[in-house]
């Protein structure tokens with residue numbers, strides 16, 4: 061675009077110049093060197109400010125009134141122009157105080173004359189440069205600069221603008237250049253700065269994403285490690301829980317086998333211990349098997365209308381021995397006229413057994429077990445409460461998670477696999493009900509199992 065603009069200036073200038081030289085030549089051919097006629101030619105072309113006609117030695121033929129300095133310039137112009145000798149119309153540019161264009165012309169009387177003329181700078185700016193360049197539609201600014209690089213013509217202020225490139229005019233304006241400027245704020249440096257800012261922002265976002273990714277991965281890894289630890293604890297706890305009743309059964313069995321126990325009441329007591337430990341074993345194995353069924357999604361529930369009171373009493377029956385042995389005060393309150401409730405009796409019995417087992421296991425000095433059954437709204441509510449060690453608030457949500465055992469239970473020597481409450485919750489939810497806990501450390505716990513009176517919610521292998 062800059063090259064085309066320079067070409068346009070060049071062509072405009074050459075057009076004016078050729079017209080002038082043609083008129084001059086015609087006048088000279090018709091009238092010879094006649095000052096009045098030449099004055100008219102000069103006046104007819106505003107772009108040309110000064111005109112001299114010289115002979116081949118550099119003597120000034122027109123105008124008449126000239127200074128010595130003018131004569132010296134004229135000689136130098138003639139010398140420079142004739143050094144390149146040529147046909148009429150040949151054109152030489154000489155910089156001597158002014159920018160002189162020297163062309164060979166012929167007049168009637170003389171053979172060959174030299175016409176030297178110089179432009180009027182203001183007219184050049186207004187009629188040529190402004191006319192050719194001002195109309196250019198561009199985001200950049202086109203500026204004409206002289207041989208010293210000073211702007212000769214600019215369409216707008218160059219404050220803060222940045223020079224991008226420049227192209228030379230060919231022979232119409234030798235040594236001058238057309239420079240292209242980028243307006244302030246639009247400069248490439250500005251654009252680069254903007255791009256750098258965008259890249260930096262993108263980089264920061266990328267870093268943030270990477271950091272977030274690392275954090276998430278780290279948390280996942282921690283959760284996985286925690287789960288792996290819980291699982292290995294689970295295996296250790298289950299093995300231990302299996303071994304304890306087995307060794308008791310074995311010890312009492314062997315004692316009886318040896319026939320050393322002579323009195324009948326002691327023998328009866330030993331049989332009871334064996335039965336109780338065997339019951340404990342099957343409860344534990346049921347728990348683990350059910351848990352594994354739940355985990356693999358194979359646990360099914362057979363929902364049938366069930367009488368509540370016998371279920372509660374039977375469950376408690378299984379704990380009669382440990383309750384009696386540990387001198388528990390047992391308070392059972394079952395509301396009269398409870399309707400039959402749709403449930404899987406085995407599953408609910410097992411859930412209840414887990415709650416009672418916990419109440420016994422996590423008891424303290426004050427050994428009280430409260431079991432209640434009543435209707436509240438549309439639900440059957442089963443409550444198992446104790447005056448035991450209680451559960452800190454922070455742990456109350458997590459105890460229903462699989463494998464989770466509150467930290468203190470271990471240190472207090474109470475073993476367990478940590479799946480009991482996970483099972484209770486699964487049973488409750490499979491019946492469309494819920495299990496919640498109200499507890500405070502040192503004050504005991506109250507587990508509330510709610511089962512809907514009418515079948516609702518998901519059940520089966522939920």
Ligand SMILES: Nc1ncnc2c1ncn2[C@@H]1O[C@H](COP(=O)(O)OP(=O)(O)OP(=O)(O)O)[C@@H](O)[C@H]1O
Pocket residue numbers: 347414418419422446448449450451459460464465466467468469475476477478479480481482504505
């Ligand atoms: N009645 C309770 N009083 C105090 N803490 C309890 C009580 N019931 C449960 N917890 C706490 O909740 C944790 C989870 O109980 P959960 O029954 O699921 O597992 P567990 O009793 O440790 O093992 P198991 O699977 O053999 O029942 C227990 O480890 C215990 O810390």
Ligand SMILES: [Mg+2]
Pocket residue numbers: 414417418476480481
């Ligand atoms: Mg338990």
